[in-house]
Amino acid sequence: MRILECGDAGLLVEVGDLDEAMTVHAALTAEPLPGVEEVVPAARTVLLRLAPGHDPARIAAAVRELPLRPAAARPAGEVEIPVRYDGADLSDIAAATGLSEAEVVAAHSAATWTVAFCGFAPGFGYLVGDDPRLHVPRRAESRTRVPAGSVALAGGFTGIYPRSSPGGWQLLGRTDTAVWDLHRDPPGLLRPGVRVRFVPV
């Protein structure tokens, strides 16, 4: 574990891989550290934003003392998401993985996905799966507009666009499930630790 300064009110905890990052995030959620206002988990890091007047060195020392247990066996929730697998990049994904389109759909809907972290936009979750065949790169050129509800793949993650936005992930299909709804509490369906299954419709 490396702890890097991020200005005078932030610490970036860098670990070896996504599993470790999820473990650190889970530990910080289970036992919030005093002086830490905000925790931002990501692929290899967890950012801590500190309240004014707290000594970063002290908080860094506390982070090193955190009891780190592998991510809790009990997920933070379970969600099923119905998907119409008719995405514009389905054939490119098939070509990149060496699978047929039907096999891509079967693999994506058979896999168990877990929300690793959020980012990019409110409610956008980066989901990691248990099928390494589904690792595809981002598109060479990003689209200026990806419709809301698009289910996409890139860099070992799957994700769902919460609202229409530019995007460079490969489009697998679409869902009518709103992953971000301000009238719901909490508004985000895909929170870190939530387990997800995709159901073809």
Next chain:
Amino acid sequence: MAALEVLETGVLTTVQDAGRFGHARYGVGRSGAADTVSYALANRLVANPPGAAALEVTLGGLRLRARGGVTVAVTGAPAPLHVDGRAAAMNSVLHLDDGSELRMGTPERGLRGYLAVRGGLDVPPVLGSRSTDTLAGLGPARVAPGSVLAVGKPPPELPVVDLAPDAAFPAEEAELRVVLGPRDDWFTAEAVHTLLHSVYVVSDRADRVGARLLGPPLPRARTGELPSEGMVPGALQVPHDGDPVLFLADHPVTGGYPVIAVVVSADLRWAAQARPGTRLRFRRAG
């Protein structure tokens, strides 16, 4: 109930408060007033509790009419101020009668002005905050001509000062202290030296998300992609073949380009007040 009727807004006027806390792990940024010092001063002048919603006015141009008598204070970028055509002072407590018109001109220095009203702006909060996050599209709609903003119930405390001087606003040049990293090791030693000994000019592409800076390139020591990681305001993010971006209040929660240095909290307000054309120098903090 009292209200402010907006007649003109200039380039961008938004409702802002102290920010949206506790939702970063769901991809929701903090947003909030870009210059937190001017914002806090405006609220203090009218004896509002910290965190009351106020207006953030970019490069002036705001004109509004009081509906009912209200007490306001305007802080931030020094600009000519008029109430019913008569000059009024910034950083002071102003009483507007029902129907009175307040006009903020173009600031001669700085970028953002703040107008706090006693009782705060009573717009519906979203996820605990009344800030407009221009990147995420969260919070109150942008203020537009015709907007009528309700004013909340005045707090029991009364204003205790009439006038509170603010620090002098830098004119064409500002010095910002930075802490190197977290990814300074992605850059050559020359790049770090260049950053600390050159002038970077705020380009026209400057908004609440961040300011794109023009200046000498900052070459990388390593190639490859950085996995996306959490970002903070004040971060100087350097895209692969692009100009550095200095992140402000509505910065993305995560980003995939390395951050060479981060402006210290105390100097963030000057980063937020640097208008296009401002020359920035970065100096190592400590």
